[in-house]
Amino acid sequence: MSPQIPKNKQLSPSVTVGDLQKTLNGHKLSPDITSKTSNMKCDYCSSKIFTNDKVSQYLCDDVLNTKHPKAKYIKESNQFVQLATYCSSCTSELLFYPCRNYSEIRTVFKLSDSWDMINLTVTDVSLNSDGIPWKPKQLSEKISTISFEKSELITNDNLWGPENIYTIYNAALKNIAVEDIINYDGSINNKKLSTAKKEYENFRNIMGSKGFTENAFRDYVKNK
Numbered sequence: 425m426s427p428q429i430p431k432n433k434q435l436s437p438s439v440t441v442g443d444l445q446k447t448l449n450g451h452k453l454s455p456d457i458t459s460k461t462s463n464m465k466c467d468y469c470s471s472k473i474f475t476n477d478k479v480s481q482y483l484c485d486d487v488l489n490t491k492h493p494k495a496k497y498i499k500e501s502n503q504f505v506q507l508a509t510y511c512s513s514c515t516s517e518l519l520f521y522p523c524r525n526y527s528e529i530r531t532v533f534k535l536s537d538s539w540d541m542i543n544l545t546v547t548d549v550s551l552n553s554d555g556i557p558w559k560p561k562q563l564s565e566k567i568s569t570i571s572f573e574k575s576e577l578i579t580n581d582n583l584w585g586p587e588n589i590y591t592i593y594n595a596a597l598k599n600i601a602v603e604d605i606i607n608y609d610g611s612i613n614n615k616k617l618s619t620a621k622k623e624y625e626n627f628r629n630i631m632g633s634k635g636f637t638e639n640a641f642r643d644y645v646k647n648k
């Protein structure tokens with residue numbers, strides 16, 4: 425059973441859960457998907473996504489990559505943008521690690537034969553006044569010791585939302601999870617951070633030897 429989010433719940437001053445479901449239901453998974461549909465990949469584990477799968481998306485009303493050409497428009501227009509798609513294995517009805525100051529949404533749906541999103545339901549909402557007050561950019565910089573913009577994982581053509589930082593570091597780290605490093609007040613546990621830094625350095629060495637390719641990342645995550 426999906427969590428029941430009332431249709432009249434406001435996601436922004438002008439959009440309700442019902443409005444968003446109506447807007448997205450029946451639309452293609454991504455406007456960019458044409459003939460390359462077989463290359464659709466999960467944004468958590470990099471596995472392929474197939475038609476007829478039950479999958480999910482992560483939507484957010486603001487982005488971390490403020491230098492992206494679309495960033496200003498997104499912030500000003502108060503629009504929700506689709507920042508991640510998860511395969512059936514990684515799909516969760518709940519947001520992974522909701523972040524204060526961002527309005528975040530989970531949608532779960534089935535993919536039709538022609539990549540339409542069907543039976544789409546909003547299964548979790550964390551408005552900007554909710555969630556844990558963690559700082560995704562700062563966390564990325566503390567773990568990787570590289571500025572957010574210069575991190576090999578954070579490429580400039582992606583918009584990035586808080587949940588993307590959560591999944592990418594959880595995919596990279598082996599024995600420690602993002603939720604272990606952040607306390608519930610949003611502060612960082614320095615002891616756990618030092619373990620995470622060592623693990624990330626290992627990850628970086630392995631990935632660096634393979635050129636930080638998408639395939640190398642997928643293999644790394646699969647063989648963790």
Ligand SMILES: [Zn+2]
Nearest residue numbers: 466469511514
């Ligand atoms: Zn996946």
